[in-house]
Amino acid sequence: MAKFKSLLLCPPSFYDIRYEINPWMNTDNPIDKAKAHEQYETLKYAYDALNVTYHELSPNNHFPDQIFTTDTGHIEKNMFIKAQFKYKERRGEVTVVEEFLKTHGTYQTIELPEGIYFEGGDLIKFEDIYFFGWGKRSSKEALPFLKKHLDAEIVGIELIDDWYYHLDTCLAPINKKVALANLEAFSPVSVTEIKKYFGQIIQTSEADNKMFACNMVTIDGKAILTQGISDELKDQLRPHVDLISTVAMSEYIKGGGSVHCASLEIFD
Numbered sequence: 001m002a003k004f005k006s007l008l009l010c011p012p013s014f015y016d017i018r019y020e021i022n023p024w025m026n027t028d029n030p031i032d033k034a035k036a037h038e039q040y041e042t043l044k045y046a047y048d049a050l051n052v053t054y055h056e057l058s059p060n061n062h063f064p065d066q067i068f069t070t071d072t073g074h075i076e077k078n079m080f081i082k083a084q085f086k087y088k089e090r091r092g093e094v095t096v097v098e099e100f101l102k103t104h105g106t107y108q109t110i111e112l113p114e115g116i117y118f119e120g121g122d123l124i125k126f127e128d129i130y131f132f133g134w135g136k137r138s139s140k141e142a143l144p145f146l147k148k149h150l151d152a153e154i155v156g157i158e159l160i161d162d163w164y165y166h167l168d169t170c171l172a173p174i175n176k177k178v179a180l181a182n183l184e185a186f187s188p189v190s191v192t193e194i195k196k197y198f199g200q201i202i203q204t205s206e207a208d209n210k211m212f213a214c215n216m217v218t219i220d221g222k223a224i225l226t227q228g229i230s231d232e233l234k235d236q237l238r239p240h241v242d243l244i245s246t247v248a249m250s251e252y253i254k255g256g257g258s259v260h261c262a263s264l265e266i267f268d
């Protein structure tokens with residue numbers, strides 16, 4: 001089973017709301033640059049405290065959304081499955097990651113067929129299973145290709161809510177028994193499907209969804225979430241994790257993302 005190795009992050013030097021491709025983004029609500037940098041530093045600090053290894057991309061002025069590194073693809077077993085972004089504004093971000101990988105090992109680059117969309121925020125690896133969200137950004141047709149390359153079980157989940165457009169905005173597996181989910185973002189068939197995989201699903205409240213509660217990272221039983229999630233949710237999570245850290249992510253939320261979107265996981 002492929003194991004977590006490190007994270008790939010990107011400083012918010014050129015982060016801004018220059019276009020609107022999800023309902024959170026509003027070009028009249030620009031990013032407070034100083035605050036975004038502060039939040040990025042706090043995120044790194046949270047990873048430092050957990051001894052999590054991370055790398056940092058060199059940001060490029062052309063790509064204001066590059067901070068959401070998770071979306072650029074999936075990296076595992078020296079294979080980089082490149083994202084095929086739905087929106088042209090983000091397509092160039094993949095090259096920045098490809099260039100980074102060239103200087104950090106030998107990676108085989110995999111491209112999905114033209115016209116089939118795949119964004120990394122839609123693929124969640126959990127132990128030896130993968131969950132794949134389709135219907136908003138990624139295409140359902142990407143599933144057989146991912147399955148072929150990853151040679152694993154991949155559970156497709158249909159996403160139906162424009163606000164929770166990537167799977168990592170509405171699903172967070174915690175361990176073999178428990179997951180956090182905003183089930184209202186899934187089609188009824190997908191709700192039934194997801195319930196087969198977890199003994200308990202902690203259903204997030206509307207207020208916690210707005211704080212990107214599901215956009216969390218769990219590494220070795222330690223969870224990093226967005227600051228502002230409710231105490232009730234923390235209480236529900238506590239029995240299942242060893243530690244909960246929270247990080248202020250308000251500037252990231254303006255772009256429609258938070259902790260998980262900004263932390264691309266690299267697997268061995």
Ligand code: ARG
Nearest residue numbers: 022068121166255256257261
């Ligand atoms: N502005 C970005 C977009 O709309 C945010 C991406 C958030 N990423 C995620 N994995 N949820 O594409």
